[in-house]
Amino acid sequence: MNPRPNSLRALATASLLCLALSGCLGDDPAKMLADAQAAFDKRDFNTATIQVKNLLQENAGNAEARFLFGRILLEQGDSAAAVGELRKALEAGYRRERAVPLLIRAMVESGEGKKAVEEFAGFQASDPTEQAAFLTVLGRAHMTLGDRAKAGERFEQALKLKPDQADALLGTAVLQGMDRNADSALAIVDKVLAADASNSDALLLKGDLLSYKAQRDEAEAAFRAAVKARPDSVRAHQRLVGYLISLNKLDEAAAALAETKKVAPRSLQTIYLDALLALQRKQYPQARDLAAQVLKVAPDHAPSIIVSATAQIRLGQQLQAQTQLEKLLSSNPNSSVARRLLAESLLAVPDPARALDVLKPLLAGEINDPGLLALAGQAYLLTGDSARSTEYFSKLAAQRPDNAEVRTRLAMARMAGGDDARAMQDLEAAVKMDDTRLDAEIALISAHLRKQDTQQALAVVSELEKKQPENALVQNIKGSVMLATKNIPAGRAAFEKALSLQPGNIGAARELARLDLADGKPEVARKRFEDILAKEPKNVRAYLLLAVLLGDTGGTPEQIKATLEKAIAAEPTQIEARLVLVQTLLRLGDNKRALEVAQEAQAAAPDNPEVQRLLARTQLAVGERQQAISSFSKLVAAQPGNPQAHVDLADAQLANKELGAAEQSLRKALELKPDLRDAQQRLVGLLAGNQRSEEAVKVAQQMQKQRPDEPLGYALEADIHVLGKQWPAAVNALQQAYKRARSPQIVIALHNAQLQLGKKAEAEAVVTEWYKSAPRDTTVRASLAERAMREDRYADAVGQYREMLKLVSEQQRPYVLNNLAYAAQKQGDANAVEYAEQALKLAPKSADIMETLGTILVERGQTARGVELLKQAAGAAPKKPEIQLGYARGLAKAGDKSAAKKAATEASELAPKDSALKREIDAFTQTL
Template sequence: MNTRDSSMQRLRKATVSGLLATLLLVGCGGEKPEAMLASAKEYLAKHDAKAATIQLKNALQQKPDLAEARFLLGKALLEAGDATGAEVELRKAKLYQYPADEVTPALARSMLALGQADKVTDEFANADLSTAQAKADLQTSLATAYLMQNKPVQAETAYAAAVAAQPGYGPALLGQAGQKARKGELPAALVLVDSAIEKSPDLYDAWQFKGDVLSSQGDSAGAMLAYRKALELRPTYLPAHAAIVRLFMADGKLAEAGQQIAAMKNIAPTHPQTTYLSALMAYQQKDFPAARESIQQMFKFAPDSPLGLQLAGLIEYELKAYPQAEIYLLKALPSTPELGIARRVLIASYLRSSQPGKALSVLTPVLGKIDKDSNMLALAGQVYVQNGEIDKGGEYFAKAAALDPQNAGKRTSLAMVNLAQGESEVAFRDLEQVAAADPGNRADLALIAAHLQRREFDAALKAITSMEKKQPDDPLVHNLRGTALLGKHDLAGARASFEKALAVNAAFYPAAANLANLDIVEKKPADAKKRFEAVLAKDPKSMQALLALAQMRAKEGGSTEDVAALINRAMAANPTESAPHLGLIGLYLGKNDTKSALSAAQNAVAVLPNEAEILDAAGRAQQAAGEFNQALATYGKLAALKPDLPLPYLRMAEVEVAAKNKDAALQSLHKALKVMPDSLEAQRGIIMLELDAGRLPEAVAVARAVQKQRPKEPVGYIFEGDAYAAKRSWTDAATAYRAGLTQIPAATELAVKLHVAMSAGGNAAEADRFAQTWLKDHPKDGRFRLYLAEADTARKDYAAAAKQYRILLDAQPDNAAVLNNMAWVAGQLKDPKAVDYAEKANKLAPKQPAVMDTLGVLLMEKGDKARGVALLKEAVELAPQASLIRFNYAKALIKAGQKKEARSELEQLAKLGDKFAAQAEVSDLLKGL
């Protein structure tokens, strides 16, 4: 091996990505970090997250503080389904001062993927971002987090803020559509989702949501088509796989559901959605031990998932492990519906385990809300009887019985509860009986919807015929029949039914929208447009039709004036509806027409002065136009309207920072704290401003206040330690992190930060002793061991890195990524087992260019030139843009005496110029030929 080869070998780096089964494979090579970063960007542009991850990890082994690489690695891991690894890398990018506009939204999304909704809102509600894209992205994640916490009002505000920041932002439109759907406003929801699809046909999650809406309408076939479209656009998109699984489960097609879960396992075997559905499948099959095993796998990566905790509680309940069921259900309770299954099963668990006092404590908070819920009333009777209050128990049993069997509304509700609990035979029988006797349509609709959701289209058509006898002139009947016929793939029959609905009522928008959707699918947008125009001919005030036309016009490339004219018509016809106002403000902001946006906002506030979404949108428009005083006044009105929310003051602080009035921003943040004393957003903002002003003691005081408020959480200690670290006061930082570990002994994040602080403070020996102690006390802490492995590699202590990798391999002997890294490290140590590690990695992960590259290079060093060249040639063919692999292939060709072929490869690399960092060596090699 010549000097240049040795030099390139010394540049090799490797990392490992957090011990997940979805770990990506790390390659081997000698490219400079900047070149590997550029190569990773190319892979990300092609949605090749695996290849990008390989390049980024190698780059970071050479330069661990390369912030952009940390950020891109976090994004790649998130795209690949490794949310845990993504959060680790994104926080490192944040630590290395990567721009907040880039890292904060991605970090929020990674935390959401882990089910950390409360942490997202605590940490990011007051994030100071500057670009429209970043604000829209983060606000959408915040809205999702609020919904996960059952805070719909805050979610609405966040979605409005997202759309105000970047009008037409697809994910926010989907979020708003979701809120419409939850309110039962499915046509309005479809308008929003279709708008998102029209603007971005490749928005796979919009197709996903459309499938959700169609499924809610009972159109399982249409939903399946939408989900399949989402997978066509993004084959690895787990939510679409999960939705298909649920459709199959709802239809009782467990074999097909199992096949879909198997497909998910091929993509992301340890992803929380995969393991959750595996657990749910096993639960439905009454294989409770298997269900328990799967849900435990989920908890490794999403320990705080409300759905996961709820399912875990149900599993333990069925296994009669009531203490464990209690633990899970208590955790799930705050994040699940107030009268949902978690509370019911927790009460039942307490009753079964002879703990009626605990059952009463769980029941008491909702006693005033169960009067119309016969199941909860009966459960309350049981609780009071078991508590010895026989009379009171009898009262609740009497209330349950008072839900008269002849009362159609009460019986329908009870039947739907039975259906939701899986008692379908009883539920359908009750619904059929009520529907036959009730002159109204509530029971009919419940019965039809249930059949449609279960893909029982013939049964749905039978129920629709019964409903038609009662209401022959109702367009709803024909629209429902069209939906059922769509499920049977009878497109002609469906069209005829939708058209019949419009014949009964030409202004019946749902039928027109269904026909327009069919037209669009058949690539007949002009016909779709005529559908909405026909509705307007009969109902000139139809806001839905006008907004649908506006969206179509925008998609066609219509002028801002044309689109605005349609929105203005909708506004004039429906002046008290917020959607047209928000749409107009968003339209102008999207075109950077701040003057028109301000005018639209002013009009909106005049019409809807007490609408929080409008005030927030107006404030955004004013801020975008640089009208900071007006924005502050608007947010002041929002504060008066919502005095119990810190959001208005957080918004004010954002405006004041933009206006470079940091003292005023500090005051606003303190006002937010008065409203919500434990608001992490406000506290974090105050700490940042105090540090910016050079007031370290004040920043530390706030951090210590957080510690008192959240004594069992590491956040306060992290705040304090990070504040000292920002001022390079490593001893104080270490003291803060250590204090946190005293209170929260198993907090890996604090352990990592403490080790970093000790190392940065020049206490390497102490840091090593701490690491040894930590691993002795927490031998299964993979995240800390990963950190140590990266640190050892960064300082070229390959022996120490190899030791960590061996332990990782003991835990996961078939982890191809760890094997590949181990192979590289072993190569650096001249360990003869290096090729064995690489061979096993290649066997476990065949046809992976980076793994083939590692093995090929090691084989060349071993003297197996024929196989080494062959492997590297195939790796280049699989990854033609991977310049480092091509470079290794060229060097292998030279060693093998194939100079002509080597020249061809080197000349291709020479054409890359500065895009390939090792051009000097390329030039030298060419001269040598």
């Protein structure tokens, strides 16, 4: 046997393996770079990537390798990573004339066009070809910023240096297209294609121009030709996907997107298109989450912000959507899409005044855009300007005369303006236009009910039921009309049918639960929601309504908490259930658990500003003021352009008595939005409370100038004068407020100010006039009754409460009876016990009513029953010091001074320090 040949063969094999693994015998860097370049030229990006990465492992500072890696990433659509690599190439000394144009292109594609212009505006290349390339990409950057004049100037400069520069020619064609000169633009594109028929960028632009000319089939063919010409072109694939989505060819778009993912699975643009497709398919959570992936890498990518905000608007996450859109508008104020979306979100809140502010730049001149007309009409309708609302909806109706939805909105505007006759005609026309929609019928029914024309309302319901007898929503509408006409059995039957047609119908279940409660059957009401949850265990809305129902019908705190915990488990990212649970826990005094829930919410959704706000507000509520300031500060850092975030921070600073910092936060909010009511109101309060009344008045008067037709600025000025006991000035300001809005609060304040001036007749005249204009209002009566009680005018208080009994709802009746009983007892009225007994019968679990009846009985010598009721009241409200004091007084009257002293001591510990109630409790304790 001869071992030598085998040994040689083994050595050769080992050497080949070493060479293949690149490095064990020290590969030539130049050769590795040349191999990578060759692979790149063949558009074999995977091989090129492997070669470049191996080379960079050996020498991380190789400028040529860094530059080539940047080009590879850019071709694969990973523009954000390409920016990083190209910058590293420049740092390593790569020639700027070649690297800068590519870096600008990468920055533009990753949403950093503004930064690119600012950084490289003064760049100059010595070679004319390279300078032309630089000027072309800089022109593209200017175009992304909406600066068409500057873009055109750059393209013109590039073409002077190199008249056949294809990219500059295409840039000029784009500008022609933006000026609506599609034919001129197409001529330029055809010139480029004549020189290079496979120019993918030219084919893509041709597709865009043909699309603008509504030649859809030809446009789609151009996009597909671009993909065919460059099968490895990420941009070509992505543009085809985008166009198919715009045509609503969603299945074809999904197939094209699958091909795109093979070419560039990690490309931000690919992920964005995936998000856009999900949005079009109404897969809103998926669209939001995919857009978030893009924004994590490229936070300023405007298209992804638009997709994310749209998804959040549809999901009801308005604050997050508004934050993103306001940030986008701060850097791109000309984005009409962002303005319209922000206005839509603000109308959903609703904040129509801010929505109008956002829309105003778009409302100058003649408007032909139907969507914009609809938004403007809705915004003016919600601000109470029915004339302007009618104007916009009329224009929209003229554009779309056969559109039922438009005609319905026009009717709403006319009805708000008092033009009921034409509004009814519009609604009736809308019903005839489209018998598949229900909004026109609902509006027509509401209009008839508003006019108390129940027969006409029933007639519309009857026609609607004939057309859609098995529609659960129709049955809901029928049920509501029957209840409005006091036909309770028919209403119940309609809601029962709705629930049988759609077992998860929350609206029907809610109405039936209300009827069950009215019948004294709380267990039946609860079962409505329990049945829904048995079939739909993830129905968060059902859990929330069940939790509310448990609270209203004597459910234990443990039951309420358990129900809300199930809602959170059903949808962990849903904020509403966590918010209600936190509020419930705070109300029950379980501060520790409330804070835990808020912290868990933040852990589940760390980037959600609503959750961050929930945590901060919970920290503030439980007394952790410094932590709340820290949390709100993080929110401000994340949303520096959000004025409400600064107001929230100010709330925490005010609670912590950091008045200077709070003032700074409020003034910052007003810098961002000079007419922000929340900030103005808090600033007025801060200044007035700090004896800076002149400054406070200036803020209030600024509000009057900003909103001359609104009462708030005058009411705030009046508050400042009341604080300084400047009664003539207070009366003048309140009279101005009263002219603009006759609200019960303004009536109460003006009545009080007139009395302080000794003008009793004028004060009574204000109240008399109010009763004539609002005969069913109880707010003013309640205030006057309380004032009478404070002034020991019990006969007057009794008179007011008796009048209120004629006006209040069944739910309010027991509490009015309770106050009437108290006033009657003070007056020595023999009916006091009867009033309190009636109140307790209507609200048998109310601690306040038990305390009132118990106290009256003890005072009237029925000590045993009275003390027992007071004991029950104390047990039902163990943390209410005033009720514990009532129990202590009852025990003292019964002769049990030891127990009375113990109850009084507990009441004293519960009462706020330095409060009048604590002083009253301590004075009583001294008598024992």
